[in-house]
Amino acid sequence: VRASSKATGYRLKIINGQAPDTLVKNKAFTIKTVWQNTGIAPTYDNWSVVFELQNASNAVVWSGTSTRVLRLFLPAATGATTTDNFTLANTVPAGTYKLVVRVKDPANYRPNIRLAVNGRNADGSYTMLEKVLVR
DSSP states (O other): OHHHHHHSSOOEEEEEEEOOSEEOTTOEEEEEEEEEEOSSSOOOSOOEEEEEEEOTTOOEEEEEEOSOOOTTOOOOSSOEEEEEEEEOOTTSOSEEEEEEEEEEOTTSOSOOOOOSSSOBOTTSOEEEEEEEEEO
């Protein structure tokens, strides 16, 4: 029963990711992720992939929305790469943060999607980098 339920619907996972471990205010940076849907259907709903920088108290100091559209992301045997370009705002204080990713409901009505990977944080995010230096 467990195996068959894992095969139904969508089953999203990040199989690889790259991001810089040092960010400079007002400078562009790139986050690359490789996504895979190992289920049998797309989500059909408008979910947003959001990257966040969180401080030691897990408060969000910066966020950016990915160009990855999961609504009609079809199942495949291999992953699909998404390259997102962002600019870090000058208002982010210098310091050390963690970079997380979450798949959230843009209306904030439903809880974040659980990805088919280990390491889900208590707030529903997944840590990509433990230490990101902002200067």
